[in-house]
Amino acid sequence: MIKTYKYHLSCHSMLHQHVLQFFDRIEFETGPFDLSFFDPDFLYIVKRHPSVLKKRSKAIYDVLKTWPQQDRSDLCQLIRDSNDIENICKGNFVPPTMDKNSTGINKLLRDFFIDLYTQVLDGAGFTTKYTTTLRDHFNVFSDKNKAVTLCPICGIGELKKKEDKTRDQYDHFLPKALYPLSAVNFENLVPSCKECNSFDAKGEADTIAVSSGKLFYPFDNSHKGISVEFHIAIDNIEPEKVDWRIDFVNPDGKRDEIESWKAIYKIDSRYSGHVKARIDKWYRRYWEHMHDRDIFFLTKKRRKKYYLKSLKREEELGLAFLRKPALEGFINESIMAKAELEARYYS
Template sequence: MLLNYKPIKHNIFGAHLLIEHLVLEVFCKANKSSYKSKLNSELKILIDKNKWFDQSIKKIYVICRDLSSDEKNALKTAFITNNKIKDLCANPTLKISLDTLNEELLDEVIPFFKELYKRFLTWVDVKNKYGSKKEYYDDLIKYNNLKFCPCCGYGQIKTIYDKGHSAFDHYLPLKYYPFSVVNFNNLIPLCTVCNSDYKGETDILNGNKKVFYPLTNDIQDINVSIDFDKGILPKLIIKTEEKADKLKEKDITVNFDKSGEEVLSWNSIFNIKGRYFGEVGTNRVSWLNDVRSAYRKPRILTYNDAFDEIIEDDSNKYLGFLKSPYLKKMKSFSFLVQAMDEVSGDYIM
């Protein structure tokens, strides 16, 4: 992740404890007793008001009642382990595959948890006690003071003033980790491009390589640097999208100041370097034109000063984390800066 969300305390994390009770105290302890006798008071209220919830729990309970002790223990272990999101990100080998569970149980459990995500958090009794996703989202965004997606650094995410909220991504996908359905340690707001266009239902732990954990107080800011050879300067200075002259990804190198499995996984899952190349390629001429505009200010005497002003002033603006290192690289070609001084802002150098 380019940035991370610093976690906050919120009642909505308690919603997962209800599901934990359902799995560990009801399903995993199923016997000849009625399933209702094992429900806590909150779950009893919910099944009384939601027929689908009641019928689904009853059906799964009947299956669990016939499971062996080993099969029940397997369910318990899978639920507990696959909800330790931070631990799994640091050590993916800990994850437990659904294939280890009873097949008949899975046929009921997987669709149940998928449907539960759509329904559970909308129920009035749940929202009254634990709050809504929108309330949690707004508190998280305000606390972290984020304007853009922390994963890519520039994708749009909704503000606290928007009617809704950006989608919560099941960081460990619901398809493979259904037990974390309402575990907000696994529900991360990401922009649509990161969430839907790239990650989708990809099991980010597949391959057993470490991945970034998005909710942490550990600062994991990553700085980007841009590199290219002087031979492609003509393509950078004058915008042309003709096929023969079009920039290629090999023309511009995107580097990070951190390495390791987490960085490799992040880049692979979200195609970060490819997307950053695309943004540099798209904006390269307009960014240089910003330097030209700065040069025209009376107090700016040289293009060297103009580069410095834009690099500093725009570093924290939209795409500034790419714009500033790109312009730093441009400025490193002293002959280019000298030529710009000599022609005083003309386009032909």
């Protein structure tokens, strides 16, 4: 990830906590199902969603209470471990997949957790109880992460802000279709640009299976970011056909996390395509600056320095991420494409 988010703890996180508390409560229970298994603060929502919450939680409990104690404890611990997103990202735990073909207790759990997300999280019971909506959460989250303008996952697309009419979707970092146990865990719900959340990029791919074993934790406060360098692998007289070599550097030395990020979000091909489609205009703007008669009194070296400095400032403000490194690589290493573009500009 280019940057990480600041986590926003809100009442929306309580749904996840209430569900974990339910499994903590029933771990050692074998008697009849009872509403006292739910936190009193959660009962209102349970009663508003009798089919999703009461009926399904009872079905899960009726199975678990017949199991040996060790098996019950193992499952409850599995649910807890599957929600330690930071630990999962470090590669210390691999949660089990539960796909649409799951049967038995896995199917009961999958349906329960997915419906928590699709029907309860922004449903009437929750919004009435806490007088809030997912849009409200997004607005406060956006304010808390005001410094993040570009998508922190790719650095290409822009994020929506609270002032925008629409909002970015919450992407399940671990896809809920495969890892439903963390479906309502807001450490697993990451706003991203449309492309990162599309089937052309991440989609419903198995984040963990595609990874090298370690992942960037989206809310890692110690993350020092990523820098990128563009180099000409094969020059071409047609700028859009230049082959690029893209190098990534992280001050923390998180090579495994970088490789996972590149694979999950198809970073190499997206970056290469983005630059190929824009390098002509980027270089033209640079060329016009270098030939601006109003600054001809400056040396060529200083004109170049000032232009790249302005791009660096855009990067620091989160307005552009790829333009400066790509343009620098093109200026310093291209011969054929650069000569072709300059011939066009002079003609």
